Amino acid sequence: xxxxxxxxxxxxxxxxxxxxxxxxxxxxxxxxxxxxxxxxxxxxxxxxxxxxxxxxxxxxxxxxxxxxxxxxxxxxxxxxxxxxxxxxxxxxxxxxxxxxxxxxxxxxxxxxxxxxxxxxxxxxxxxxxxxxxxxxxxxxxxxxxxxxxxxxxxxxxxxxxxxxxxxxxxxxxxxxxxxxxxxxxxxxxxxxxxxxxxxxxxxxxxxxxxxxxxxxxxxxxxxxxxxxxxxxxxxxxxxxxxxxxxxxxxxxxxxxxxxxxxxxxxxxxxxxxxxxxxxxxxxxxxxxxxxxxxxxxxxxxxxxxxxxxxxxxxx
Numbered sequence: 001x002x003x004x005x006x007x008x009x010x011x012x013x014x015x016x017x018x019x020x021x022x023x024x025x026x027x028x029x030x031x032x033x034x035x036x037x038x039x040x041x042x043x044x045x046x047x048x049x050x051x052x053x054x055x056x057x058x059x060x061x062x063x064x065x066x067x068x069x070x071x072x073x074x075x076x077x078x079x080x081x082x083x084x085x086x087x088x089x090x091x092x093x094x095x096x097x098x099x100x101x102x103x104x105x106x107x108x109x110x111x112x113x114x115x116x117x118x119x120x121x122x123x124x125x126x127x128x129x130x131x132x133x134x135x136x137x138x139x140x141x142x143x144x145x146x147x148x149x150x151x152x153x154x155x156x157x158x159x160x161x162x163x164x165x166x167x168x169x170x171x172x173x174x175x176x177x178x179x180x181x182x183x184x185x186x187x188x189x190x191x192x193x194x195x196x197x198x199x200x201x202x203x204x205x206x207x208x209x210x211x212x213x214x215x216x217x218x219x220x221x222x223x224x225x226x227x228x229x230x231x232x233x234x235x236x237x238x239x240x241x242x243x244x245x246x247x248x249x250x251x252x253x254x255x256x257x258x259x260x261x262x263x264x265x266x267x268x269x270x271x272x273x274x275x276x277x278x279x280x281x282x283x284x285x286x287x288x289x290x291x292x293x294x295x296x297x298x299x300x301x302x303x304x305x306x307x308x309x310x311x312x313x314x315x
Contacts, residue, residue, distance in 0.1 A: 001253050004282030006294045010041065011284065014208060022092070023216035027122060031092045038097035043291045045100040046107055052147065053095075058135045060128055064117040065136060066095045068106040073148045080111045080153035080312040081144060083137050083181075085169075087160030087286070089190075089217030090121050090129050098159065101289055101301075105157075108305030111312060112149045114140050118165060122220040126227050133158075133165035134172040141179040153312050155183040156245075157304070160209075160257070160285065161217070163189025167235045167264065174243050181245045183311035185304055188250060188257050188285050189264065191236040193218075193228030197259035207254050209285035214256060236264050241271035248307045250288075250300055253281035278303060 003011075019037065022030040050069040055062040073079055082105060086098040095117045106113040118132035137156060144151030158166030163186040170184045195214050204211035222228065231238035247268050251261040258279070265277040280287065280296050288304075291297030 001281035003254060003284070004294070004296060006296075007282065007284055007287060007290070010290050010293055011206070011208065013041070021210065021213060023210075023212045027091050027120075027220060031094075034088065034092040035094065035097055038289070042097070042289045043100045043104060043297075046103045048103050048106055056136065056139045058132055060119060060124065060131060063119075063132050063136050064095060065140070066099070066102070066115045066117075067147050068102050068113040068115070069148065070106040070110060070112070078144070078148060078150035080308075081140060081149045081151070081155070082106075082109060082111050082113045082308060083140055083154065083156045083166075084113055084115045085118065085133055085156075085158035085162030085165040086115065087158070087162045088120070089213070090126075090161045090221040091217050092120070093161070098289075101159070104291070104301055105305060105308070108302065109308035109312075111155075111308060112147065116165075125223045126221050126230070127232050129161070129221070130165055130168040130172075130232050133169045134176075137169050137173065138178050151179060154179055154181050155185065155308055155311055156181045157185035157187065158189065159187045159288070161190050163187055163261075164191065164233075164235065167191065168232050170244050171231075171235060171238060171241070183307060184245045184247045185307065186247060186249045186261065186264070187288060187300075187304075188252055188255050189261050190257060191234065191264040192260040193230070193234035193237065195256065197263070199259040200256045203254050203256045203258075207256070207284045209256055211256060236260060236267060241267050241273070244268060244271065244273050246274040246311070248276045248278070248304065250278050250280065250303070252283035252285055252287055253279055254283065255285040257285060276307070
């Protein structure tokens with residue numbers, strides 16, 4: 001499948017930008033550039049009824065969260081919750097760089113979205129991100145009434161590295177207890193510990209997320225090479241994936257992470273989960289964030305919202 005012309009246009013904008021590749025920079029400078037490019041390329045932020053920033057207690061320190069309420073709840077109404085984990089290779093990304101996507105999902109899925117700002121590497125190595133993701137999910141469920149939410153109707157989602165956090169959180173809730181998510185939404189997720197699949201090599205360059213940057217992300221996140229074999233880093237390697245929530249897995253046809261996303265969807269299916277796998281074949285990593293310029297990005301956001309509405313309504 002050839003690249004969609006709309007995504008080719010976005011790639012051209014990035015190619016003509018003055019910014020160097022992340023792997024040539026310090027993590028601090030890479031974060032600054034990512035925030036700049038997100039502000040320039042991401043979908044325009046929509047209005048929601050209320051946005052609230054909080055800091056919650058975590059074993060490794062405070063975890064910032066941002067709560068999006070799409071509309072004023074009716075009297076005694078409790079809206080369902082989507083817990084969202086941002087992308088960025090465990091090194092970059094923030095509440096701000098995924099603000100517009102969270103707003104869009106809150107409005108379209110008619111749910112409260114709680115975005116989690118888990119700790120980043122290299123200051124906080126593996127398993128800091130997934131530890132924070134699990135702690136935040138549990139806190140959100142236990143304190144849902146504080147922000148007019150229904151802790152009994154929760155879903156979890158994540159983009160890229162955040163997809164990894166979401167997948168590992170779903171396994172952790174199964175194993176350690178907590179409110180089971182009604183749905184897990186994994187958007188071009190990291191599921192393997194080593195970039196070895198054919199798509200990692202086929203799309204090593206020129207598709208926004210490059211192989212060199214992936215290796216740079218992993219090098220910053222891992223404490224030692226053995227981390228790559230840990231199922232909390234690589235959920236694809238987990239021995240037991242039974243008893244997990246239904247899943248919507250979205251991959252992009254020109255993404256280095258495509259094959260491991262597909263492989264994880266197949267593992268979930270083999271373990272008995274209900275799985276919807278969507279491969280947007282002409283797209284690249286990150287395409288949902290470009291929905292103002294890319295029709296397939298808008299279609300994927302609508303697909304996620306429809307899946308959430310169905311899960312929250314029990315359909």
